[in-house]
Amino acid sequence: MKLLRLIFLSLLVLGVQPAFAEDSLLSPETMNYIGYGTIIVALVAVIIALFLVLKAVKLITKAILGPEEAAAVAERKKAESSERWIKLLSLKPMSEEHTLILEGEYDGIQELDNPTPAWFMYLFYVTIAFGIGYLLIYHVFKTAPLQYDEYKNEVAIAAKEKAALLAKTGAAVDEKTVKLTTDAAVLTSGKSIFTTRCSPCHGMDGQGVIGPNLTDDFWLHGNKIGDIFKTIKYGINTMPSWEKLLSPKEISDVSNYVKSIHGTNPANPKAPQGVKVAD
Numbered sequence: 248m249k250l251l252r253l254i255f256l257s258l259l260v261l262g263v264q265p266a267f268a269e270d271s272l273l274s275p276e277t278m279n280y281i282g283y284g285t286i287i288v289a290l291v292a293v294i295i296a297l298f299l300v301l302k303a304v305k306l307i308t309k310a311i312l313g314p315e316e317a318a319a320v321a322e323r324k325k326a327e328s329s330e331r332w333i334k335l336l337s338l339k340p341m342s343e344e345h346t347l348i349l350e351g352e353y354d355g356i357q358e359l360d361n362p363t364p365a366w367f368m369y370l371f372y373v374t375i376a377f378g379i380g381y382l383l384i385y386h387v388f389k390t391a392p393l394q395y396d397e398y399k400n401e402v403a404i405a406a407k408e409k410a411a412l413l414a415k416t417g418a419a420v421d422e423k424t425v426k427l428t429t430d431a432a433v434l435t436s437g438k439s440i441f442t443t444r445c446s447p448c449h450g451m452d453g454q455g456v457i458g459p460n461l462t463d464d465f466w467l468h469g470n471k472i473g474d475i476f477k478t479i480k481y482g483i484n485t486m487p488s489w490e491k492l493l494s495p496k497e498i499s500d501v502s503n504y505v506k507s508i509h510g511t512n513p514a515n516p517k518a519p520q521g522v523k524v525a526d
């Protein structure tokens with residue numbers, strides 16, 4: 248019993264946790280499933296407990312009344328309940344059936360004009376009430392959005408989340424938004440990209456081979472971080488475009504690396520190309 252209580256309590260704590268914990272160990276979906284599961288288990292437990300209490304009350308009543316009276320009460324209850332059912336189904340007792348017989352007889356078969364069952368009529372009235380409520384909420388007072396508006400709202404929210412995610416992962420960086428940085432992780436990543444992708448044309452140290460020297464003060468296409476990003480992304484003349492081979496973040500990293508090697512005076516520099524640009 249103690250073990251059972253422990254399991255139940257820990258489930259309850261786990262289930263209630265989503266309301267309080269910002270970062271929980273489990274994913275929000277899992278937390279929700281545990282939460283709903285716990286609530287359902289708790290409800291089932293309550294229902295079982297109620298049945299047990301009812302049973303106990305019945306046993307006690309029986310004991311107090313004595314066997315004969317208890318039997319009489321049970322009999323009365325049974326009659327009442329069957330009456331209730333008959334009412335709900337709008338059934339007439341057999342003895343009154345002759346009042347319902349419709350005129351006409353077909354090969355000895357007669358029809359009864361039974362009324363529509365009460366439960367069906369109640370259901371019908373509920374649908375009318377629902378319809379009126381629906382009309383008022385969605386079309387008269389417009390307190391809740393219709394399906395299409397709901398869809399548009401959700402798409403707008405998703406677009407916002409997507410933009411935020413892209414901004415966070417750097418996937419949305421372009422020549423206009425790229426930032427100059429000396430962050431070590433960025434430069435390390437930029438260097439490794441430069442070594443594998445760019446050094447065949449620009450030299451291991453950026454001193455220039457087929458492509459120009461990237462460490463001097465002379466530039467063909469501008470030395471601003473945005474200019475460099477643009478040259479790398481779209482390519483120009485014989486400088487290839489890297490848009491399809493590198494991610495925006497990688498282009499940003501290697502652009503920053505190019506900025507970082509300025510003025511490093513590597514050995515065997517290529518002759519200056521372009522115009523001198525002050526920093």
Ligand code: HEC
Pocket residue numbers: 440441444445446447448449457458459461465466467468469475478479483484485486487489501502505520521
């Ligand atoms: C196929 C050879 C080649 C490769 C590979 C190459 N480049 Fe270039 N790059 C060039 C040439 C050639 C130019 C000069 C373009 C011109 O004449 O306008 C150039 C120009 C540039 C410029 C502009 C320099 C200036 O003076 O304005 C930058 C920046 C640059 N490259 C960076 C890179 C980076 C970063 C990589 C690697 C991702 C790379 N390049 C890969 C050949 C190459």
